[in-house]
Amino acid sequence: MLGRAARLWETGLLCLAILFLPFPARAWLGEFTIRDELELARKFDLVIETRFPVVHDSVITGYVQSLVDRLVAVMPPQPFPIKVTVVRNGALNAFASAAGHVTIFTGLIANLDGEDELASVIAHELAHVSERHIARSIEKSQFIGAGSLLGILAGVLIGSQVSSESGDALAIGAVAGSQSLQLKYTRENEKDADQFGLEYLVKAGFSPAGTTRAFEKIRKLQWLGGGGSVPSYLTTHPGLDDRLGYMQERISRLSQGVHQQPTDNREFYKVRTLVHAWFSDANTANAVFSSSASTACLSKLGDAIALSRLHQVEEARARFHEALACNPGDPLWKREYGRFAFEYGELSTAVEALQEAVLKNPADLFALFFYARAVAEQGNFGASIAAMEKVAKSVPRDAEVQENLGRYHAAMGNQFDGHLHFARAFAYKRQFTKYTFHLQKAEALAVRTDQQAKLRALRDEIAEYREILGI
Ligand SMILES: [Zn+2]
Numbered sequence: 001m002l003g004r005a006a007r008l009w010e011t012g013l014l015c016l017a018i019l020f021l022p023f024p025a026r027a028w029l030g031e032f033t034i035r036d037e038l039e040l041a042r043k044f045d046l047v048i049e050t051r052f053p054v055v056h057d058s059v060i061t062g063y064v065q066s067l068v069d070r071l072v073a074v075m076p077p078q079p080f081p082i083k084v085t086v087v088r089n090g091a092l093n094a095f096a097s098a099a100g101h102v103t104i105f106t107g108l109i110a111n112l113d114g115e116d117e118l119a120s121v122i123a124h125e126l127a128h129v130s131e132r133h134i135a136r137s138i139e140k141s142q143f144i145g146a147g148s149l150l151g152i153l154a155g156v157l158i159g160s161q162v163s164s165e166s167g168d169a170l171a172i173g174a175v176a177g178s179q180s181l182q183l184k185y186t187r188e189n190e191k192d193a194d195q196f197g198l199e200y201l202v203k204a205g206f207s208p209a210g211t212t213r214a215f216e217k218i219r220k221l222q223w224l225g226g227g228g229s230v231p232s233y234l235t236t237h238p239g240l241d242d243r244l245g246y247m248q249e250r251i252s253r254l255s256q257g258v259h260q261q262p263t264d265n266r267e268f269y270k271v272r273t274l275v276h277a278w279f280s281d282a283n284t285a286n287a288v289f290s291s292s293a294s295t296a297c298l299s300k301l302g303d304a305i306a307l308s309r310l311h312q313v314e315e316a317r318a319r320f321h322e323a324l325a326c327n328p329g330d331p332l333w334k335r336e337y338g339r340f341a342f343e344y345g346e347l348s349t350a351v352e353a354l355q356e357a358v359l360k361n362p363a364d365l366f367a368l369f370f371y372a373r374a375v376a377e378q379g380n381f382g383a384s385i386a387a388m389e390k391v392a393k394s395v396p397r398d399a400e401v402q403e404n405l406g407r408y409h410a411a412m413g414n415q416f417d418g419h420l421h422f423a424r425a426f427a428y429k430r431q432f433t434k435y436t437f438h439l440q441k442a443e444a445l446a447v448r449t450d451q452q453a454k455l456r457a458l459r460d461e462i463a464e465y466r467e468i469l470g471i
Helices: 002-019 034-051 058-072 106-111 115-130 133-140 146-155 169-174 187-203 209-222 239-252 266-279 282-290 297-309 313-326 331-343 347-360 365-377 381-394 399-411 415-428 432-445 449-469
Strands: 083-087 094-096 101-105
Touching: 034 083, 034 101, 034 449, 058 083, 058 106, 058 115, 058 266, 058 365, 083 106, 094 115, 101 106, 101 115, 106 115, 106 266, 115 133, 115 187, 115 209, 115 266, 133 187, 187 209, 187 239, 209 239, 266 282, 266 297, 282 297, 297 313, 297 331, 313 331, 331 347, 331 365, 347 365, 365 381, 365 399, 381 399, 399 415, 415 432, 415 449, 432 449
Parallel strands: 083 101
Antiparallel strands: 094 101
16 A cells, blocks of 8 residues: 555656656647647657556557457547557556557456456547547647646546546646646537447447446446545546436447347456456455455466465465466466566476467567576576567566666677666666766777667667656
């Protein structure tokens, strides 16, 4: 709990910091162009990626993206590629920011019970995107500088401070600190998003029943008093009852065939198990997964993960073996067992399990990350660099990934690449004295033109990062 409070507090600080960034005091006088929107989204992404607990587990993110892709396929053509980010946060929240970027909180996945429910919330957010509600709202709110706008968007992450009649976190513009700001969705926007969202949901083949169940869950959870995991904007939400009634009525008028659209929840349950096992309190997760009602193979995996987080090594190992026995072919099971074995020093077991996980699911970044670390421990730096480079391509600003790459290159005698990666790692840890130290070392070693080009790219990348974050 302390950790959670501390995180929220840090988020608050970040918001304030962003609001006072030295952005050019430019105002949009009524026109928020697509170019403006792309630029804003790029900066927003950088803030989110480097300052918030973004989930990099591609089993989770890949699943959410697959729901987005299904929905996008039936939407009108969009000027931007739709991008989804999952953030580790217990609040039931999802929001569209700018340029087709949608953020989903893990709390939403944790508290919903089926794929159609999650898809209905995403469809609603995508409808705000397709109707360009954000850009329209920005156009209406004249005289907003880019700095404060970025602050508002980052401010949506303070879910617990939101107080608004709108169901979307974007509406907390006022919370982000600017008194005269009216950046929020109107009731008409919400009605449109509900309506178009339902249309996309049904066209994409999801069951429409998920919509009302998701609404009802959000409404029910608000009566639990928040409890820290439900943002207050859901507790003061007069529009929700109206919207629920209206949507129930619309859904009842849909054809019988639509109502019978099947839901396959297997991937959803897998992803929700990962979210519970890794991101909720380990004792609670252990209690839930080990209860007599949860004898399914997935619960065994979840319990094994929870036990390993509690450092109950022998119990965890036994539970992993039970889980592997009931689902031996799934690369996720292998990955989690490999992570566990690596953490507790069983190197050859770890390499074997992780290698299988990587071969079966080459897109699994976590499997690759732990495989790279495990083979590095065995002294095979060539293989570890190859695997870690693949991870770095997807998450270039992850300090841990860069630091590991620096270490492997140094061990192989590639001093230039070693310092280059260490420099990037320290920059993203915001340790700029160390960043400069390694940058200078790399500069002294750069003899080839491609090395000089790499250095120039790094200097530009870090200069922009520092400018955007004001550090
Ligand atoms: Zn909305």
